[in-house]
Amino acid sequence: MAFSRRGVLVGALAGGGLALGYVLRPRSYPLPLPARDGEFAFDAWIRIGTDGVVTVSVPQVEMGQGVTTLIPQIVAHELGADWRQVAVEPAPVSGHYANLALAAKWAPLWMPLPALAPVVAATPASLVTRRWAEGEAFTVTADGTEIAAYEGAARAAAACARAMLAQAAAARWDVAWEECEVAGGFVRHEGKRLPFGPLVEEAAALSPPSTPPLRAEPMAERPGEFPPGAALAYPRLDLPSKVDGSFVFAADVRLPGMVYAAIRHGPIGRKTFVSDADEAAVKGMPGFLHIVRSEEGEAAWIAAVATDGWTAEQALTRMEPGFKVAGGVETDAVEAAMNEALHKADAHRIHSAGDLSLVKGGMPVQRGYEVAPALHVTIETTAATAWFRGGRLELWIGTQAPEATRQAVARALGLNVRDIVLYPVGIGGSFDRRLEFGHAVEAARIARAVDRPVQLTWSRREEFRAGLPRAPVIAVMAARPDTEGGVAGWRARITVPATAREFGRRLFHHDAPFDAIEAAANEADPMALEGAVPPYAIPNLAIDHVPVRIGLPTARMRGNAHGWTAFFNESFVDELAHKAGREPLSYRMAMLGGDPRLAGCLQRVAALSQWGGGGDASGQGIACHRIGEGRIAVVVSARRDAEGVRVERVSAVADVGRIVNLDIARQQIEGGLVFGLGLALGCSVRYAGGRPDAERLVSMGLPTLADCPAMDVEFIESREDPADPGELGVAAIAPALANALFSATGLRLRRLPFFAEDV
Amino acid sequence: MARLTINARPVAFDMDPRTPLLWALRDGANLTGTKYGCGVGDCGACTVLVDGAALRSCLVTLAECEGRVVVTIEGLSRDRSHPVQQALVAEQAIQCGFCTPGLVMNAAALLTANANPSEAEIKAALPNLCRCGVQPRLVRAIQRAASISRREETIDAAPPPGGSGRIPAMTTTFQGDTP
Incomplete structure (x- = not known):
């Protein structure tokens, strides 16, 4: 990343603190943080107070992934702060904090002509990407882009701050500032030292250096430095407030005179209506206040407002609202559409290599795999707090897409976007569920109707009824073995709705879910096939997308396309190994000459798990996968006993390049594996008349502590650029488990979730 | 009433x-x-x-x-000092934090009844659902909490709230009055 002198903005805080902005700004935008009493206004990213506290603004939402530690940690390291003096604050929505890495990645979703995306906007540095992302205040938290998007700017600002503090100290001591060292919260020169607090006022009066004097080494925690049981160098900043219940989620906001809303949604369908609701039944009910209905857009809902959330739910129960639905989702019809497309529809070739005559027509080995729609099943249900007063709508909400949320609310209420004030709060597990924001509009409409602050919380049942699942997928994998037992030709024909495009229509064009289906139908969607190109050296290759219109809106979910492509590839390659009579690990290794880092993960996981070859009903299964520049190899050990199949141990080795925070990376791998285990064993529903067949968490087959296998996670030491660890585990666990179950039982499971079939 | x-x-x-x-x-x-x-x-x-x-x-x-x-x-506890709270923070057996309060209360009740629970007893006492996937750390964290309760070790992982000069608590920027 390049910096300019204008790039880092500096100013003074009330009481003599120092404030630095760390974004390049070719254009100017309204200041994201309003000046406090007697404060000079700055686009403050790092603020240093006279008390020495370093406050870092983080423009990404905390949902467990640790971003409110990672960005402050990068700042603390570059600045030379003591971790105990670092605080963190969520940044308001602003073009200052555009996530250029994600804007570039998602260019096919927001560009008017998706085909142009690779030509003009494929890089975060391109002017088109920057103009668009800043203009749209695109600060979406997704796809593990936080380090790629913000590390450079955070370091630059911190480096400038360090230089200015050093200059202030050097002036006092009458020495050259370059000879001063900043570490542990002090500026030092020979025997002298000064903490930040007394220096900031003088530092703030200085000009920032024209080039940020970055430290030689970026923040890195090397796995070798942290043996098991070693103390954490940078403990997470958010955990103390989470362990005593004081961390505020959207439903924990309390405002004067606030009331509570409960809601019932119509079925998922093309068009729904509230057909009846017995409003007389709630007349005079203590605590009951209002009914609010909405039939605007596709989806009807009815909400009850009361002095507490339980009374609001009871009021809805008493009213027994009924809905009429046209075009309600039917899983049988979805499956019929999938099967018809699989056999008849035209495919878009997403990727090809080599001699395509070798991947045409019937091939010697063909296998079909399926993935059923799955729900996110976050433990926090959807919630938002809203207050409509003085022509402005204030919104307390946990969202991955804050600006789109503001725009949707503004549109629904006929307000200007600047009159939608969004206060970001943390999310109780998202897994991309909070990229959707229809509930913000619901809360806003209710708030306008009741004329006082209102908190909307969806019941668990509504979460099942109105949350959109990840897409169903069917793949036909085909291969032509070569004479040495390797693979000469490989073809994947993947039938899946253009789910990424469909999501893009909802996020960027504000399409209603069924309009988004129409807009994206039959489009090639390479993002829905990410990860389909195997990491193996296979000379002749074809990857085809068969888009299908299924009448079920679909959403993003942690892992996204890798959640299915890894399952297809790694199950299939395992089948090919067995068919060739080869040991699954060495079969893979022989084809990984082009990716030594992935081969390294496999080798290491084999040692970690005491890989025994996966044969002889050992119950061991292996899989590996690559997401961008992140890599993982996983071995699952499963055992079949009288009570069914038990997953006993999961071993994983990941190579995610340089690691900013090792324990957070470990949490992300562990969490991804557990989340992926949930997807492999459950989280699926069937729809009839637009309603799911399950409405309780117990039906989801979620792993509990008692079911959870032991886990060993290790990392390859690397100086490569950081890659996101968050989705690797999700992708790799399902095929590793399928391969382990094959080893344990002789049964090849080709459908996710597994236990929809009989094991 | x-x-x-x-x-x-x-x-x-x-x-x-x-x-x-x-x-x-x-x-x-x-x-x-x-x-x-x-x-x-x-x-x-x-x-x-x-x-x-x-x-x-x-x-x-x-x-x-x-x-x-x-x-x-x-x-x-007034200051996050309960052994379960300290141990969950020390082991970073928390991600999004939504299931955490319920987990803490279950684990606290377990330790009151059983000062030295086995792995099986911990698993049986914590049926809480967690989607972020802290499960791989929980047994160790609760056993550590138990050993703190038994005064076999001390840790000081979660600083008390209120900015005692150690790690400042996560701040949130609310307008309006929050009780």
């Missing part, structure tokens, strides 16, 4: 006595540390102590709590 003791204070609720304790705590008493995850006892996020026993507060009504002593996450 149901009268009970919450976190060592007498409280009278002017709410329908059939209201589950969860909503009385959250919406009546503004004790929002106790979380709603399902309302039917599946997730464990709303676990509190009632007369010392870990109960899912969505399954017990205000009327049933009449005269009883309730401890919520806010009342477990």
Whole structure:
């Protein structure tokens, strides 16, 4: 990343603190943080107070992934702060904090002509990407882009701050500032030292250096430095407030005179209506206040407002609202559409290599795999707090897409976007569920109707009824073995709705879910096939997308396309190994000459798990996968006993390049594996008349502590650029488990979730 | 009007006595540390102590709590110093933090009853659902909490709230008055 002198903005805080902005700004935008009493206004990213506290603004939402530690940690390291003096604050929505890495990645979703995306906007540095992302205040938290998007700017600002503090100290001591060292919260020169607090006022009066004097080494925690049981160098900043219940989620906001809303949604369908609701039944009910209905857009809902959330739910129960639905989702019809497309529809070739005559027509080995729609099943249900007063709508909400949320609310209420004030709060597990924001509009409409602050919380049942699942997928994998037992030709024909495009229509064009289906139908969607190109050296290759219109809106979910492509590839390659009579690990290794880092993960996981070859009903299964520049190899050990199949141990080795925070990376791998285990064993529903067949968490087959296998996670030491660890585990666990179950039982499971079939 | 003791204070609720304790705590008493995850006892996020026993507060009504002593996450310790709290932070067995209060209360009840629980006893005592996937760390964290309780080790992982000069608590920027 390049910096300019204008790039880092500096100013003074009330009481003599120092404030630095760390974004390049070719254009100017309204200041994201309003000046406090007697404060000079700055686009403050790092603020240093006279008390020495370093406050870092983080423009990404905390949902467990640790971003409110990672960005402050990068700042603390570059600045030379003591971790105990670092605080963190969520940044308001602003073009200052555009996530250029994600804007570039998602260019096919927001560009008017998706085909142009690779030509003009494929890089975060391109002017088109920057103009668009800043203009749209695109600060979406997704796809593990936080380090790629913000590390450079955070370091630059911190480096400038360090230089200015050093200059202030050097002036006092009458020495050259370059000879001063900043570490542990002090500026030092020979025997002298000064903490930040007394220096900031003088530092703030200085000009920032024209080039940020970055430290030689970026923040890195090397796995070798942290043996098991070693103390954490940078403990997470958010955990103390989470362990005593004081961390505020959207439903924990309390405002004067606030009331509570409960809601019932119509079925998922093309068009729904509230057909009846017995409003007389709630007349005079203590605590009951209002009914609010909405039939605007596709989806009807009815909400009850009361002095507490339980009374609001009871009021809805008493009213027994009924809905009429046209075009309600039917899983049988979805499956019929999938099967018809699989056999008849035209495919878009997403990727090809080599001699395509070798991947045409019937091939010697063909296998079909399926993935059923799955729900996110976050433990926090959807919630938002809203207050409509003085022509402005204030919104307390946990969202991955804050600006789109503001725009949707503004549109629904006929307000200007600047009159939608969004206060970001943390999310109780998202897994991309909070990229959707229809509930913000619901809360806003209710708030306008009741004329006082209102908190909307969806019941668990509504979460099942109105949350959109990840897409169903069917793949036909085909291969032509070569004479040495390797693979000469490989073809994947993947039938899946253009789910990424469909999501893009909802996020960027504000399409209603069924309009988004129409807009994206039959489009090639390479993002829905990410990860389909195997990491193996296979000379002749074809990857085809068969888009299908299924009448079920679909959403993003942690892992996204890798959640299915890894399952297809790694199950299939395992089948090919067995068919060739080869040991699954060495079969893979022989084809990984082009990716030594992935081969390294496999080798290491084999040692970690005491890989025994996966044969002889050992119950061991292996899989590996690559997401961008992140890599993982996983071995699952499963055992079949009288009570069914038990997953006993999961071993994983990941190579995610340089690691900013090792324990957070470990949490992300562990969490991804557990989340992926949930997807492999459950989280699926069937729809009839637009309603799911399950409405309780117990039906989801979620792993509990008692079911959870032991886990060993290790990392390859690397100086490569950081890659996101968050989705690797999700992708790799399902095929590793399928391969382990094959080893344990002789049964090849080709459908996710597994236990929809009989094991 | 149901009268009970919450976190060592007498409280009278002017709410329908059939209201589950969860909503009385959250919406009546503004004790929002106790979380709603399902309302039917599946997730464990709303676990509190009632007369010392870990109960899912969505399954017990205000009327049933009449005269009883309730401890919520806010009342477990004044300063996050309960061994379970310290150990969960030290082991970083927390991600999004939504299931955490319920987990803490279940684990606290376990340690009161059993100063040295086995792995199997810990697994049986913590049915809480967690989607972020902290499960691989929980057994170790609870065993560590147990050893702290037995005074076999001390840790100081979670600093007390209120900016004592150590790690400043996460700040949030709310406009308007929040009680």
